[in-house]
Amino acid sequence: MQLSGLTDLQNDLLRTSKNAQKEMPKIMRKVGSKARTVVAKRARKDVKKISGNYHKSWKRGKVFVGNDGAFIVRVFNSSPHAHLIEYGHRMVSETGEDLGRFVHGKKVLDKGMQEFEASDVAEEMLSEWLDGLLADNKL
Numbered sequence: 001m002q003l004s005g006l007t008d009l010q011n012d013l014l015r016t017s018k019n020a021q022k023e024m025p026k027i028m029r030k031v032g033s034k035a036r037t038v039v040a041k042r043a044r045k046d047v048k049k050i051s052g053n054y055h056k057s058w059k060r061g062k063v064f065v066g067n068d069g070a071f072i073v074r075v076f077n078s079s080p081h082a083h084l085i086e087y088g089h090r091m092v093s094e095t096g097e098d099l100g101r102f103v104h105g106k107k108v109l110d111k112g113m114q115e116f117e118a119s120d121v122a123e124e125m126l127s128e129w130l131d132g133l134l135a136d137n138k139l
Helices: 004-046 082-087 108-118 121-136
Strands: 058-060 075-077 088-092 098-104
Touching: 004 058, 004 075, 004 108, 004 121, 075 108, 082 088, 082 108, 108 121
Parallel strands: none
Antiparallel strands: 058 075, 088 098
């Protein structure tokens, strides 16, 4: 019994997986950029006060491989006071005296990422990319 067609399928799958490994960082950068856009819109909606360059400082990080082998891309704010807006802070006077009040954090990044994950944009982008990859390799 000979199964010559099976080896052709195996070769096609191997070639497709090698192409996917090369192209995965590119699609993850696109997904990360889309997530950054959603989070930045959420920040403009939740944080009305113009405080430095907070709204302009949303960035997408580099794509890297995590401990479990998954591709990861981060979204973060590089503004020096972003953590104060995100997590909250004590109110202090100009002299550094504690005023006894606490400003609660807006949790912009958490809310924005939940909104992005609920929109299924990432799944759609990855699905379209995978369909194109399979079509290009005639599978």
